[in-house]
Amino acid sequence: MSHQQPRPTLDTLEIAAGNGLLHRRAFLTSGAALAAAMTGYTLSETAAAQQLTDAPWSTKAGIPIPEYATPSSFEKHVVRTLTNPRGEPRTQHARTPHHLLNGTFTPNGLHFVISHSGAPDIDPAQHLLVIHGLVRRPLEFTLGTLARYPMQSRMAFVECGGNSAPLFSNEPVKTGVQTLHGLVSCAEWTGVMLSTLLEEAGIDPRAKWLIAEGADSLALSRSVPISKALDDAMIALYQNGERLMPGNGYPMRLLLPGWEGNMNVKWLRRIKLVDQPGMSYYEARTYAPILPNGKAYQFYFLQEVKSFITHPSPELKMSGAGFYEISGVAYSANGRIAKVMVTGDGGKTWAEAALQEPVLPKAFTRFRLPWKWDGGPAVLQSRAWDEAGNVQPTRAEVIARRGQTKTPVTNPAAFPSQHYNGPTSWAVSQSGEVTHVYA
Amino acid sequence: MSTRRALFAIALTILAASYVRLFAQDSPHLGKAISEADVAAWDISILPDGTGLPPGSGTPEQGSTIFAAKCAVCHGENGKGGSAAAVVGGQPLTSGIETPKTISNFWPYATTLFDFTRRAMPWPRPRSLTNDEVYAVTAFILAQNKIIGATDVMNAQTLPKVRMPNRDGFVPRFPERIP
Numbered sequence: 001m002s003h004q005q006p007r008p009t010l011d012t013l014e015i016a017a018g019n020g021l022l023h024r025r026a027f028l029t030s031g032a033a034l035a036a037a038m039t040g041y042t043l044s045e046t047a048a049a050q051q052l053t054d055a056p057w058s059t060k061a062g063i064p065i066p067e068y069a070t071p072s073s074f075e076k077h078v079v080r081t082l083t084n085p086r087g088e089p090r091t092q093h094a095r096t097p098h099h100l101l102n103g104t105f106t107p108n109g110l111h112f113v114i115s116h117s118g119a120p121d122i123d124p125a126q127h128l129l130v131i132h133g134l135v136r137r138p139l140e141f142t143l144g145t146l147a148r149y150p151m152q153s154r155m156a157f158v159e160c161g162g163n164s165a166p167l168f169s170n171e172p173v174k175t176g177v178q179t180l181h182g183l184v185s186c187a188e189w190t191g192v193m194l195s196t197l198l199e200e201a202g203i204d205p206r207a208k209w210l211i212a213e214g215a216d217s218l219a220l221s222r223s224v225p226i227s228k229a230l231d232d233a234m235i236a237l238y239q240n241g242e243r244l245m246p247g248n249g250y251p252m253r254l255l256l257p258g259w260e261g262n263m264n265v266k267w268l269r270r271i272k273l274v275d276q277p278g279m280s281y282y283e284a285r286t287y288a289p290i291l292p293n294g295k296a297y298q299f300y301f302l303q304e305v306k307s308f309i310t311h312p313s314p315e316l317k318m319s320g321a322g323f324y325e326i327s328g329v330a331y332s333a334n335g336r337i338a339k340v341m342v343t344g345d346g347g348k349t350w351a352e353a354a355l356q357e358p359v360l361p362k363a364f365t366r367f368r369l370p371w372k373w374d375g376g377p378a379v380l381q382s383r384a385w386d387e388a389g390n391v392q393p394t395r396a397e398v399i400a401r402r403g404q405t406k407t408p409v410t411n412p413a414a415f416p417s418q419h420y421n422g423p424t425s426w427a428v429s430q431s432g433e434v435t436h437v438y439a
Numbered sequence: 440m441s442t443r444r445a446l447f448a449i450a451l452t453i454l455a456a457s458y459v460r461l462f463a464q465d466s467p468h469l470g471k472a473i474s475e476a477d478v479a480a481w482d483i484s485i486l487p488d489g490t491g492l493p494p495g496s497g498t499p500e501q502g503s504t505i506f507a508a509k510c511a512v513c514h515g516e517n518g519k520g521g522s523a524a525a526v527v528g529g530q531p532l533t534s535g536i537e538t539p540k541t542i543s544n545f546w547p548y549a550t551t552l553f554d555f556t557r558r559a560m561p562w563p564r565p566r567s568l569t570n571d572e573v574y575a576v577t578a579f580i581l582a583q584n585k586i587i588g589a590t591d592v593m594n595a596q597t598l599p600k601v602r603m604p605n606r607d608g609f610v611p612r613f614p615e616r617i618p
Contacts, residue, residue, distance in 0.1 A: 089513065089523070089562045117562070131470070132478050139470030148469055168536065193465075200466040208618035211484050218559040219483065219566070225618045270481055279487045279548045281555040285540055288609065294533035296545070298609040301616055403536040416537035419612075 013370070016351035019344030019378045021326075022370040024354035080110055081178055083413050091116045093413065094247065095182025098310040102327065104356065104364040105155065106185035108240050113247035114160050114183065117217045120267055124243075124251040127215065129235065133272035136202030143251050146237065149192040154234070155363035156257040157331045158264055159184035159303040161287045164420040167395065168402070169409035172425075172436045176314035179412045180424060180436065184303075186331070186364035189255050190238035195230045198273075207273035211280070212254045212265040222263045223277035224256065228301075232257050232362075235268065258333030258362040259301050262287055289418040292403035297419075305332035305392050306421040307340055307367065307384035318432030321375030326353070327368045332386035337365040339385040344371065346379035346425065346439040353382070361387075378428040379439045395438060398422040483566075485554040489599030492553065496594035497575025499582035505572050506579050509561050518583055523562075527583045532608065543584040547609060549601035553577045553593075574598070 014023040071078060078101075080094040094113040096106055106112075113119075124143045132138035163183035166173040173180070203226065210229055213221040224233070236244065236255040244250040249266030256264050262282050277283065277299070288296045307330035312318055326344075330337045336359050341350040353367035367382065384392045398420060405416045425439035475482070485491040506518065515521035519528075529541030538544070542552060557573045559565050568576070578593040587593070587601060611617050 117559075130473060130478055130481065132473070132475060132482070137470075138473050138475055138478060140473045141470050145469045145471070148467060150465065150467075196466045197470065200468055200470050213481075213484070217562075217565045221484065221558070225616065227616075227618065270478075272482065272484055274484070274486060274490075276486055276488065276490075278484050278554070279551050281551055281559070284547055284551045285545060288540075288545075290532055290536045290538055290540070291610075292536060294531065294608070296532070296609050297612040299617060300612040302613065405537050406535050 013372070015372075016369075017342075017344060018349040019376070020372040020374050021342060021344045021349075021351040022372055024352055024369050026370050078110070080112070081182065087118050089117075092118065093183065095178050096185045097178045097315075098181060098308075098329070099177050099313045099315045101310070102366070104329070104366050105187050105240060108187070108242065108245050108248070111185040111187060111239070111245060111248055112158075112160070112183050113245075114162075114261065115216075115247060115266075116220060119246040119250075120216050121246070122215060122251060122267060127251050127269065129252060129269060129271070131197055131201045131271045131273075133210075133274055134204035134207035135198075135273055136204065137200075139197070139201045141197065143237070146192050146235065146252070149196065151190055151192055151237075152234065153188055153190040153238075154232075154257065155186060155188050155360045156255060157184055157186040157303070157362065157364055158255075158261050159331075160261040161289075161300060161303075161418040162415040163261075163303075164306070164308075164424075165415040165418060166409055166412050167420045167422060167424065168399075168404050168416040170404045170406065171408035172438050173409050173412045174314075174436055175412040176436070177308060177310055177424075178315065181308050183261070184331070186329075187239050188241065189234060189236040190241070191234045191236040191252070191255065194233040194235055194254070194271075197235065198226075198229060201273075203273065206275050209274050209277050211270075211272045211274055211278045212263075212268060213270040213272070214249075214265050214267040215269040216267050220262075220265060220282065221278060221280045222265055222283055223274075223280065224254075224259075224263060226273070228256055228259065258303055260287060260303060263301070287418060289402070291401075300419050302333040303331070304419070304421045305334065305337075305384050305386040305390045306330065307337075307382045307392060308424045309342070309380055309382050309426060312380070312428065312434050313426055314434045314436055316434065318373065318428060318434065320432065321373050324371045324373055325368055326371045326380060327366060328382050329364045330355075330367055330382070330384035331362070331364050332384070332388070332390065333362060334386045334388035334390055335361045336387040337367075337384055338387045340365075340367040340382055342367070342369045342380065342382050344378050344380055347381060350383075373428070376430060379425055379437065380428065381423045381425040381439060383423050393422050395422040483554070483558050485550045485557075487548040487550050487599065489550060489595060492550070492595035492598060493570045494595065495570035495574050496592050497571050497573070497578050498592055499575075499579045499587070499589055501571075502575035502577070502579025502582075505568075505576050509568070510576065513562065518580060526580050532605070542580060543586065543604055545605050545608070547603055547606050549577070549581060549586070549598050549603055552580060553598060 084092040160183035234255040309328035353369040356366035427437040513523035518526035529544030
């Protein structure tokens with residue numbers, strides 16, 4: 001090593017904010033030399049006390065490689081949590097285990113699902129998409145037809161309007177990131193731009209909205225402004241490179257990047273252009289949050305700028321003082337994430353987190369910040385800014401506008417309201433327990 | 440002046456046509472033409488002004504019998520609630536942000552009731568009710584909530600005229616995004 005300066009240690013790294021938050025580039029700027037130094041530091045702390053031997057799996061041939069791989073048997077705990085596993089006649093929720101994932105996209109088997117009547121078992125050879133109503137030529141498309149169209153791929157998060165709803169509770173619900181924020185995921189979606197199909201059908205100038213409808217038993221329908229359809233809406237056929245998962249809309253769904261999950265109609269079979277919104281059940285009733293004055297928001301559309309810390313979080317116990325990486329995800333319907341700030345002392349001081357490149361619009365951005373935990377009490381929280389200048393509001397700001405429950409929410413999977421985009425605070429105790437608090 | 444205006448209009452038309460052609464070049468035009476008549480069986484969208492409501496009619500009394508036979512198993516006797524939500528009654532929305540939303544305290548349009556009942560109910564056999572049955576069940580639920588009279592007939596003309604109690608209870612979150 002040609003590096004002549006003294007080896008940096010955890011003690012000489014630049015502190016960026018209270019309770020041991022380090023500068024976001026503490027590791028990046030000094031490059032390999034520092035990384036090596038840090039490795040050495042770690043090894044000297046945990047010096048091996050026994051000689052290495054071969055493990056049993058290293059001395060025999062491994063198991064056959066399957067046609068379609070599933071994760072290691074040691075990863076069986078990395079699963080979604082289900083609210084209605086037997087498919088009783090009510091909504092099912094499958095929540096993404098964000099604390100057990102890292103990076104920016106969600107594996108298909110772990111992508112969140114909300115289904116109001118289960119996933120239909122659709123034969124793709126018989127599935128049709130019809131575009132009609134205020135168009136010059138009503139058209140039908142098979143999956144085979146759409147497969148011949150020019151396609152695009154893009155990363156996009158999809159978030160349920162009810163994600164993070166337990167944070168409307170007047171007392172913090174003692175649960176973890178999967179329960180609080182498991183109804184958002186991010187994937188690379190590939191398909192045909194809806195604008196291409198609408199132009200082919202010929203949009204009647206009287207058309208202001210479209211009603212998208214699924215082939216599920218509820219024929220779930222939502223109204224979407226034509227302007228969004230022409231902006232960046234996609235008929236998505238592929239999810240992270242493979243065909244959509246049944247719960248995510250196989251064989252095709254409407255993708256409205258950044259907009260309320262329920263509007264991204266799954267199992268899409270019909271698009272009708274109309275001159276007024278349909279006021280369907282899910283827009284007139286379900287996804288219209290009640291305000292403190294008794295009025296209700298209608299057509300919320302956007303999933304506004306939000307971030308939350310996934311590591312550490314309540315499901316992950318800390319294993320003693322020393323170095324950790326704080327990381328989480330940030331996203332906004334209004335474009336790219338511009339900045340994420342992290343506090344370790346409940347909001348008194350803040351450090352700017354590093355943003356994992358590439359930072360893409362309307363997609364998860366992974367943020368990271370090195371942390372030297374001194375083993376004392378700490379309160380972690382993140383706040384995000386998007387490129388349109390929107391800042392993630394404080395919880396107090398959200399509650400002032402939107403209200404909170406009068407009594408503590410006891411069912412962590414309940415939805416006291418929708419569209420919470422304030423911050424989430426994790427308290428770290430001296431014993432390393434992480435709990436959800438308000439700060 | 441009028442000639443100039445006419446020339447301007449022609450120029451605009453040509454521009455618009457080339458604009459459409461520009462867009463159209465993106466598409467290989469593989470969509471198969473289908474007539475609205477052939478879409479009819481799928482076209483179950485009902486708009487708040489009544490567009491899409493089918494022929495037929497029903498009364499609360501007729502709906503009472505159908506509700507008891509096909510709806511009460513989940514929604515309770517006379518819609519008081521069971522394993523599925525109550526379809527009668529409801530607290531004022533000023534009771535709190537988590538107030539259960541009901542047809543009488545929340546739903547802005549009666550057409551939504553017809554639309555959702557027809558497309559999604561009964562849960563085990565959606566789209567199995569006749570249009571007369573959907574009108575009748577809609578009438579029964581509206582009458583139980585005292586939104587219409589006990590003998591009022593619901594059909595394509597009367598249903599869109601029903602004024603729901605919370606019709607004006609909404610504000611758009613982002614008004615600039617509403618077409």
